[in-house]
């Protein structure tokens with residue numbers, strides 16, 4: 001059947017929703033729409049094949065030098081913890097850990113700035129959790145934490161499918177208007193399907209020419225790459241958040257080692273000195289790192305999309321076609337709330 005890679009998955013055929021993308025945004029949209037009772041077809045060839053394959057994702061709304069939190073990020077964090085509880089209640093291993101996160105002050109000025117932020121508890125230098133140190137102390141965000149991205153994506157996918165979403169393991173080559181009301185999605189493998197609404201959660205990927213013709217143009221966003229290196233050290237009991245960060249990495253279901261990440265740079269593989277620079281940036285706060293070093297050959301790098309005002313975007317790029325992304329360095333923090341906002345926006349139509 002040319003127009004129908006799959007049979008309709010129930011509900012009003014005119015209300016069929018398509019989600020494109022196997023990252024945290026696509027998985028969150030598929031789950032949110034399926035749980036809200038929509039008939040969802042989710043196009044995701046692989047899970048976590050792009051930025052969402054990051055080895056560890058910190059959940060930290062207290063960002064930048066000041067440590068101030070955007071109200072939307074605080075609200076998003078609450079939604080993410082609610083989703084983690086729902087996934088657990090459904091018997092799924094969410095991979096989410098409400099451990100809290102640590103920020104370190106690199107000078108008295110930053111320590112004073114942290115002390116003014118609601119939600120951050122100031123810590124003196126001698127009260128910092130091991131193995132971290134800073135003569136200027138730091139701040140503790142009890143509501144932060146971290147996620148094992150592979151487990152989170154698998155749990156979202158399982159819940160979405162349990163709620164009736166149909167996953168198609170294919171990429172989309174083109175998207176065109178089928179008629180005044182519906183969109184036709186054409187898979188790279190040749191099949192196609194019709195949808196009333198399409199949500200494009202394609203991260204920092206460039207859009208195929210076929211999409212650009214059908215839509216108002218590709219969304220404008222900046223692409224920034226970053227690197228994560230597994231270290232030879234056991235994971236610390238708390239993750240360290242900041243422009244350069246330390247988080248636990250799960251291997252075979254167990255917390256294995258610590259990974260260090262950071263460095264915003266142009267897209268492409270990590271430069272030769274990326275690991276050395278990251279170790280230098282972090283070893284003042286974690287001295288053992290300078291001795292232990294990293295597993296350079298197991299480096300991961302990814303490209304994230306930063307949009308206008310560095311805020312997530314939920315934008316209608318043609319009637320019934322939405323671009324959802326630009327999650328920047330907080331995709332795992334923001335995606336659940338953005339997905340719920342998408343459901344609410346559609347319901348208000």
Ligand SMILES: Cc1cc2nc3c(=O)[nH]c(=O)nc-3n(C[C@H](O)[C@H](O)[C@H](O)COP(=O)(O)OP(=O)(O)OC[C@H]3O[C@@H](n4cnc5c(N)ncnc54)[C@H](O)[C@@H]3O)c2cc1C
Pocket residue numbers: 020021022023024025026043044045046047048049050051052053054056057058059170171172173201202203204205208224225226227228261262301302303304324325326327328329330331332333334
């Ligand atoms: C170094 C680094 C560290 C990070 N650390 C954190 C952190 O600590 N905490 C945090 O919350 N976030 C972190 N992030 C950010 C987070 O990884 C991203 O915000 C998030 O993964 C973006 O998710 P996404 O679903 O929008 O995009 P992606 O994960 O990039 O997914 C896009 C998906 O779209 C698919 N796609 C593209 N084109 C097509 C097509 N034509 N047809 C079908 N599918 C298509 C891709 O295959 C992919 O599956 C970090 C990112 C990097 C790079």
